[in-house]
Amino acid sequence: MTEPGDPARERLRRWRLVLGGEQADGTGCALSGRDAGMDGVLAALYGKGDRPRPGRERAAGLGSSAPSVARWLGDIRTYFPSSVVQVMQRDAVDRLGLSALLLEPEMLEAVEADVHLVGTLLSLKSAMPETTKETARAVVRKVVDELEKRLATRTRATLTGALDRGARVSRPRHHDIDWNRTVAANLKHYLPEYRTIVPERLIGHGRAARSVKKEVILCIDQSGSMAASVVHASVFGAVLASMRSISTRLVVFDTAVADLTDQLDDPVDVLFGTRLGGGTDINRALAYCQARVTRPAETVVVLISDLYEGGIRDEMLKRVAAMKASGVQFVALLALSDEGAPAYDRQHAAALAALGAPAFACTPDLFPEVMAAALEKRPLPVPETV
Numbered sequence: 001m002t003e004p005g006d007p008a009r010e011r012l013r014r015w016r017l018v019l020g021g022e023q024a025d026g027t028g029c030a031l032s033g034r035d036a037g038m039d040g041v042l043a044a045l046y047g048k049g050d051r052p053r054p055g056r057e058r059a060a061g062l063g064s065s066a067p068s069v070a071r072w073l074g075d076i077r078t079y080f081p082s083s084v085v086q087v088m089q090r091d092a093v094d095r096l097g098l099s100a101l102l103l104e105p106e107m108l109e110a111v112e113a114d115v116h117l118v119g120t121l122l123s124l125k126s127a128m129p130e131t132t133k134e135t136a137r138a139v140v141r142k143v144v145d146e147l148e149k150r151l152a153t154r155t156r157a158t159l160t161g162a163l164d165r166g167a168r169v170s171r172p173r174h175h176d177i178d179w180n181r182t183v184a185a186n187l188k189h190y191l192p193e194y195r196t197i198v199p200e201r202l203i204g205h206g207r208a209a210r211s212v213k214k215e216v217i218l219c220i221d222q223s224g225s226m227a228a229s230v231v232h233a234s235v236f237g238a239v240l241a242s243m244r245s246i247s248t249r250l251v252v253f254d255t256a257v258a259d260l261t262d263q264l265d266d267p268v269d270v271l272f273g274t275r276l277g278g279g280t281d282i283n284r285a286l287a288y289c290q291a292r293v294t295r296p297a298e299t300v301v302v303l304i305s306d307l308y309e310g311g312i313r314d315e316m317l318k319r320v321a322a323m324k325a326s327g328v329q330f331v332a333l334l335a336l337s338d339e340g341a342p343a344y345d346r347q348h349a350a351a352l353a354a355l356g357a358p359a360f361a362c363t364p365d366l367f368p369e370v371m372a373a374a375l376e377k378r379p380l381p382v383p384e385t386v
Contacts, residue, residue, distance in 0.1 A: 020047060038079045044072055045092055073110040086114045093120060103128050105135040113139045115147075115337070119227025123276040137268060144267050147235045151364055155239045158368035159246070159375065172204020214298050214375050215247045216240055217289045221305035222252045224277040228337035229304050232364050234267040234274075236336075240371075241265065249292060253285035254278035255310065281311035286319045297327035300374045304333045307348040307359065316348075321355050329374045332359035336367060358382050 009029075016029040017039055031039050072092075076085050089111060093099055102108060102117075103124060111117060121128075121136050128136060172178075181203040189198040218240075220226070220233045230252070240248040241264035249261045252274050263269040282305055293299050301323060309316055324330050332352050335342040342361050349359040360382045362370055373380050 017042065034079070037075065041072060041075045041079060045088060045095065073107075073112075077112065082112055085112045086116065089114075090116050099124060103132050105132050108132065108135045108139050111139070113143050115143060115228045115231050118143050118231050118271065119276065122227065122230075122271055122274060123224060125272065126275075137272070140271060141268050143231070144235060144271070147232065147364075148239070148267070151232075151235060151367075152239045154365075155236065155368045155371075156243065158372050159240075159243060172202055176204040178203050213245050214300065215249070215293075215295060216371070216375075217249045217251065217292060217299065217301045219285050219289050219301060219303045219305075220250070220252045220274075221280060221282070221285075221303075222254050222274045222276055222278075223280050223306070223308070225306060225343070226304070226335070227276055228339060229333075229335050230274055230276065231271065232336045232367075233304050234270040236364075236367060237270065238264050238267040246375075249289075251285060251289055253281065253288075255281045255284070257285050257288045259288070279310045280305070280308055282307070282309045283311035283313075283316040283319065286316060286323075290319055290323055293323065293326070293328060296323070299327075300329040300331065300371070302331045302333065302371075302374075304336050306334055306342060307332075307345040307352075309345065309348060313348065317351055317355065320352060320357055324356060329377060330357045331370065331374050331380065332357050333362045333370075334359050335361040336364065337361075338363055 012029040013031075013035065016031060017035065020039075020043065073089070076088050080088065093102070099120065102111070102120060108121075118140050121140060125133075125136070182199050182201070183197060185201055185203055186197050186199045189200055190196070191198060218233055218237050220230055222230055234250070237248060237250040240246050241250075241261075248264060249259070250264055250270065252258050252260060254275065255278060258273065258275075260270050260273045263273055282303070286301075286303070289301055293301070320330055332349075334344045334349065344359070352359045358380065360380075362383075366381065366383070369381050372378075
């Protein structure tokens with residue numbers, strides 16, 4: 001609708017779309033064509049909704065029927081990229097109370113699937129009619145498959161064949177060379193004219209045997225605020241379970257504890273075995289995990305929780321201290337997601353840090369490095385911003 005080279009008109013157009021066209025917006029800019037359609041879908045979600053709608057003034061409301069919402073979902077995909085569509089979908093669920101409509105198959109077929117939608121569906125699964133469950137599983141499956149495609153290869157590459165730092169070999173493969181020790185052992189072979197070292201003797205790490213060498217226990221808080229973390233942790237749990245050198249156990253908890261290890265071959269089954277929402281009893285969950293530790297020195301326990309404890313705080317901290325004293329590597333993640341800084345209990349996080357178990361948020365891309373460091377008993381790559 002704007003002429004090329006008319007920046008003032010373009011600014012007015014953008015302000016008009018932002019302000020919504022009500023009398024006080026002051027732009028005097030009329031919209032038509034694609035811009036009018038874009039303004040309409042924005043108005044349906046972000047309009048005031050507290051007075052009549054003259055002309056194209058904004059008034060929030062998508063209607064109460066699934067067909068009207070499905071049309072709106074199709075329209076926003078026409079006007080906005082996928083990342084924006086996902087944000088608008090989440091806003092529609094929060095602002096306009098569309099959770100109930102997500103229980104209808106035609107609605108689920110229209111939405112843009114993402115981690116947050118999976119969390120919403122999992123929280124609604126107990127109210128989901130049988131006619132919708134298969135469609136819901138298909139939506140969850142799509143998100144899980146995309147996450148596995150993105151994360152599995154890197155995770156296996158980082159962790160498979162975990163290096164035994166205590167063993168050294170003199171004829172290592174290229175990927176097993178310990179470059180720090182090799183350089184130190186060959187300093188006398190430095191050639192100043194070429195400014196290089198001739199490594200006459202290579203020193204490398206010995207690779208771990210193919211038998212189970214490490215045990216990992218993922219202990220996941222399934223309270224409603226942890227939905228995205230539950231989704232990512234379930235995918236990582238399935239990836240870890242597929243590795244022969246690692247024995248993986250997956251435990252989810254609220255005020256009760258559920259062991260979902262026998263479902264780890266399919267993360268979708270794991271997710272549908274969770275129960276998002278409810279209270280939190282970290283102490284009870286850690287007691288269950290502690291009882292399953294058989295080789296402390298070879299075990300990593302990963303607690304994924306915002307640390308809002310509803311159980312016995314002092315007992316929780318004593319369990320963490322006892323596990324660490326026995327040789328268990330303990331990792332506390334406040335979140336496992338791509339979102340911003342999480343809300344968490346700062347006192348409990350500080351108490352864990354005092355025990356030598358720093359609590360920090362972790363993105364899915366960083367998780368393989370965190371696990372590799374824990375398995376090899378190296379300092380954890382804690383983000384500087386935490």
